[in-house]
Amino acid sequence: MNYRWTTALAIVALGLLSGGASYFCFHDTMSIPREDRHDSLAWVRHEFGLSEEKFAKVKALHEAYELVCADHCIAIANSRTELKRLDAAQAAPADIAAAAAEAKAVDARCIASTEAHIKEVAALIGGEEGRRYLSIVLPRVVMFDHTGPATLDLHAPAHDHTGGK
Amino acid sequence: MKTHPQDQALRELLRRSWIVEPRANPGFRSAVWARIDAARRLPETWFGWMRLNIIRVSYCAAFSVLFAGAGGGLLAATQANREREALIQRYVVSIDPHQQVGFARLP
Numbered sequence: 605m606n607y608r609w610t611t612a613l614a615i616v617a618l619g620l621l622s623g624g625a626s627y628f629c630f631h632d633t634m635s636i637p638r639e640d641r642h643d644s645l646a647w648v649r650h651e652f653g654l655s656e657e658k659f660a661k662v663k664a665l666h667e668a669y670e671l672v673c674a675d676h677c678i679a680i681a682n683s684r685t686e687l688k689r690l691d692a693a694q695a696a697p698a699d700i701a702a703a704a705a706e707a708k709a710v711d712a713r714c715i716a717s718t719e720a721h722i723k724e725v726a727a728l729i730g731g732e733e734g735r736r737y738l739s740i741v742l743p744r745v746v747m748f749d750h751t752g753p754a755t756l757d758l759h760a761p762a763h764d765h766t767g768g769k
Numbered sequence: 770m771k772t773h774p775q776d777q778a779l780r781e782l783l784r785r786s787w788i789v790e791p792r793a794n795p796g797f798r799s800a801v802w803a804r805i806d807a808a809r810r811l812p813e814t815w816f817g818w819m820r821l822n823i824i825r826v827s828y829c830a831a832f833s834v835l836f837a838g839a840g841g842g843l844l845a846a847t848q849a850n851r852e853r854e855a856l857i858q859r860y861v862v863s864i865d866p867h868q869q870v871g872f873a874r875l876p
Contacts, residue, residue, distance in 0.1 A: 626838040636852075647857060673866050681870050
């Protein structure tokens with residue numbers, strides 16, 4: 605039955621066509637534009653439907669925080685380097701404990717600063733969307749690697765970069 | 770292979786009791802001609818055949834479109850979700866110094 609096979613092929617082709625069309629339509633509606641995907645802030649704009657004005661404020665806040673964040677990065681790296689150096693040199697336990705306390709203090713300052721920034725951005729977004737921003741971002745920062753053991757190795761990556769997600 | 774004596778008896782029994790009386794099917798001839806006639810009347814073009822089977826073809830096409838459409842949509846949703854997660858992670862890394870330097874926090 606040639607006609608049956610021709611019809612079956614036509615139906616399969618129709619199915620593939622509609623599947624492809626459905627994929628592209630849904631994917632384009634649900635994802636953020638391809639040209640914005642390199643920008644880490646693009647997600648915030650797209651996800652919370654920020655107006656240009658609001659986005660400009662969020663961007664300014666983000667850029668200002670980048671400098672603070674860079675300082676925190678240096679402080680974290682320095683505190684860990686010192687801790688590692690003392691550990692390698694088999695320094696007095698009191699010195700190691702002091703360096704560890706300092707590293708913890710640096711950690712606490714960084715976390716507090718990051719949380720403050722996140723809350724500031726959430727307040728700027730405002731309303732229900734602001735609360736949603738907070739519920740998405742804050743756990744990913746707060747929960748980052750709480751379950752993993754601390755590392756003294758400067759070159760070792762953290763155990764879980766996904767924040768336990 | 771030896772024949773079992775009981776097989777012989779069974780054969781006799783069957784010969785006596787199993788009587789086949791083939792009955793002629795009165796509709797056989799007309800059915801054969803009907804099939805030949807149907808084959809002769811088969812449309813010459815595919816579109817002609819489609820017109821004859823439009824209901825069946827429509828059902829199959831509708832099912833195929835629905836199934837593939839739903840599958841495509843589901844795949845798109847899964848991928849968009851994965852991309853969204855990656856973007857969230859990229860944003861979180863951009864504001865979290867611990868994730869930027871790649872150090873776990875001290876317990």
